[in-house]
Amino acid sequence: MPEGDTIHRTAAALRTALVDRKMVRFDAPRLVGVVPRAGRTVERVEAHGKHLEIEWDDGVILHTHMRLSGAWHLYRHGDPWRRPHREMRAVIENDTWSAVCFNAPLVETYRSPNLSRHPGLGRIGPDLCRVDADLDRCVESLLAYDDPRATIGEVLLDQRVFCGVGNLYRCEVLWACELSPFAPVSSLPETLGRRVVNVAARLLRANLTHAERITAAGVPGGLAVYGRTGQRCFRCADTVHSRRQGLSNRVLYWCPGCQVRHEPAPVIDDTPTDQHPAARLFLDELRHQRAI
Incomplete structure (x- = not known):
């Protein structure tokens, strides 16, 4: 890949x-x-x-x-x-x-x-592998993304914002920034957006001269979360999770224990699980009795 x-x-x-x-x-x-x-x-x-x-x-x-x-x-x-x-x-x-x-x-x-x-x-956006890439433009494109509801995990793979980041670097950059991959890109402050861009550029450029990728110094294997589903996080000892995300349907790896920055609040669905007509009648009658 x-x-x-x-x-x-x-x-x-x-x-x-x-x-x-x-x-x-x-x-x-x-x-x-x-x-x-x-x-x-x-x-x-x-x-x-x-x-x-x-x-x-x-x-x-x-x-x-x-x-x-x-x-x-x-x-x-x-x-x-x-x-x-x-x-x-x-x-x-x-x-x-x-x-x-x-x-x-x-x-x-x-x-x-x-x-x-x-x-x-x-x-195509600026190539982060190049030392002359306009990182300020990358930050602006990231924070002004055309779909504010899109998550940072999805936006990092959009080559219109900046290019060079594939699935492996997406996962490793988000871990390095302790950023939830499900954070809406519109929720990121400029300081964090700038950190994401700078970390991505630094990791990519550090691996230009050798084939073995190292994104986390001192970590066995060189990778913090990518490909490590079910293993312990090197930073917080929680379990690394994985799931497919976004239209690209690429497998995302992240640690829910320490990647919590700008994590969205859970959506609580209070809709009754049984939508059978008889169940709705029963619940409506129950509410009416409580009101009396």
Whole structure:
């Protein structure tokens, strides 16, 4: 499951192998858009959250979105692929390397003058993996989210606010901030919203140079709550819970013992559990007798 830090490491590897080299072969069986031509030179490889762009010197840009299943691999010529050919979505070859994209749900091309008109990329927020990301803009977008009833656990996965945060980092950031994942985003003060953004950026950038993710220093395994359902919380010793949340239906991991900041009040439903017509008549009669 790729997160923002994974895509940035992938982009760095592809940049080393592809940039300033002429492409000798391109293949993408499900490509939407113009086909990049052999003989063109790769000029740029960039990551934006789970999006990865490769641009050639004629202005053609290959855009791949990794989502949950996509991955780019690098192989020297003659090396066997680590995934079956049926999962291949794009291949870029030069005189030394083969860059292969597997299982990306979205593989498309467009030309650079149309970048601002691209329906997907035009709405992406700042990438927290980048040191030049505008964190003030991220805080503003978070606190002014267009649905004030949305929970912070859902909003952190919305790439329009900022990108780079996947499910793992969502859970770990909320734990680090001791923030309830069910807190309405409209209830957060600016100081807490700023802390959420800064913690997310710090954790993502700290993991850009190594594959093993460490989000909680001194914690065995490096993760505080993600994937630890039923185990004890390292901070308060309560039990880590999990459930699916929001439209994305991703599994959320949190500790109900210490993640209580801005936790919403429980909703008490006093509606009678038995709505059978006979039960309603009985309850109405009972209320009438009490009134007498």
